[in-house]
Amino acid sequence: MMASTDPIAAFRELFDRAMASDTLNPNAMTLATVDDQGRPWTRVVLLKGFDERGFVFFTNLESRKGRQVLARPSVSLNFYWREIADRGHQVIIEGEAEPVSDAEADEYFATRPRGSQLGAWASRQSRPTKGRAELLAEVAKVEARYPLKVPRPPHWSGFRVVPWYVEFWREGRFRLHERTAYERDGDGWKTYKLFP
Numbered sequence: 001m002m003a004s005t006d007p008i009a010a011f012r013e014l015f016d017r018a019m020a021s022d023t024l025n026p027n028a029m030t031l032a033t034v035d036d037q038g039r040p041w042t043r044v045v046l047l048k049g050f051d052e053r054g055f056v057f058f059t060n061l062e063s064r065k066g067r068q069v070l071a072r073p074s075v076s077l078n079f080y081w082r083e084i085a086d087r088g089h090q091v092i093i094e095g096e097a098e099p100v101s102d103a104e105a106d107e108y109f110a111t112r113p114r115g116s117q118l119g120a121w122a123s124r125q126s127r128p129t130k131g132r133a134e135l136l137a138e139v140a141k142v143e144a145r146y147p148l149k150v151p152r153p154p155h156w157s158g159f160r161v162v163p164w165y166v167e168f169w170r171e172g173r174f175r176l177h178e179r180t181a182y183e184r185d186g187d188g189w190k191t192y193k194l195f196p
Contacts, residue, residue: 005188005189005191006189007163007166007168007182007189007191008050008051008052010166010168010182011050011091011166011168012050014081014084014089014091014168015027015050015079017081017084018079018081018083018084018089021081021083021084022083023081023082023083023084025046026081027046027047027048028044028045028046028047028079029044029045029046029047029055029057029077029078029079030042030043030044030077030078030079030080031043031044031045031057031065031075031076031077032075032076032077032078033065033068033069033072033075034068034072035068036071036072041064041065041068043065045057045059045065047077047079048108048158049108053160053162054095054098054160054161054162054163055077055093055095055160055161055163056100056104056158056159056160056161057158057159057161058100058105058108058109058156058157058158058159059125059156059157059158059159060120060123060125060126060153060155060156061155061156061157062124062125062126062155063125063126064125064126065126066125066155069097069159073096073097073098073159074094074095074096074097075094075095075096075097075161076092076093076094077091077092077093077094077095077161078090078091078092078093079091086170087170087171087172088170088171089168089169089170089171090168090169091166091167091168091169092165092166092167092169093161093163093165093166093167094163094164094165094166095161095162095163095164095165096161096162096164097159097160097161097162098159098160098162099157099158099159099160100157100158100159100160102157104158105152105156105157105158106152108158109152109156110152114150117150117152118139118142118143118146118150119139120152120153120156121138121142121146121150121153122135122138122139122141122142123135123138124138163184164183164184165181165182165183165184166181166182167179167180167181167182167194168180168181172196175196176196177196178193178196179193179194179195179196180192180193180194181193181194
């Protein structure tokens with residue numbers, strides 16, 4: 001399935017294929033975290049970049065996911081691409097989430113549409129609201145405060161998930177799937193096959 005001894009190179013090849021397919025939001029990934037009682041929680045976030053250092057996403061640090069990642073940075077990511085031509089593919093990544101630098105967060109925030117920048121200030125993410133009207137009123141207040149450039153809020157940044165385990169799954173006929181695992185081994189990776 002994956003010939004590379006480097007899981008990041010193997011991921012890049014598959015991700016490029018997903019980007020070229022009819023997949024809606026091919027950069028969508030499920031992020032799994034746990035709370036202070038060890039209860040798991042998942043939600044979909046968007047991959048905004050990756051390289052040999054890890055996989056980057058951005059969020060409100062005061063949100064449920066932001067607080068959980070800061071408290072317990074061991075997380076899991078999951079990509080599923082059904083639309084890749086030769087069969088469905090899934091990638092599971094386990095790793096340690098570390099904050100991106102302020103410079104990285106500033107650079108990415110500056111590329112977001114103005115409406116998204118305003119929303120980052122206006123939304124008290126994961127907290128109760130009286131309804132959409134309350135959110136829109138907050139957006140209007142922020143828009144009045146920042147008529148030109150919208151700075152990055154101090155509570156908005158990103159995380160880089162530094163992987164220690166990456167698994168590639170390829171759908172097989174009769175549920176005889178192909179699974180290839182990569183596990184961090186010092187500065188390199190060891191790889192092995194798994195039963196489906």
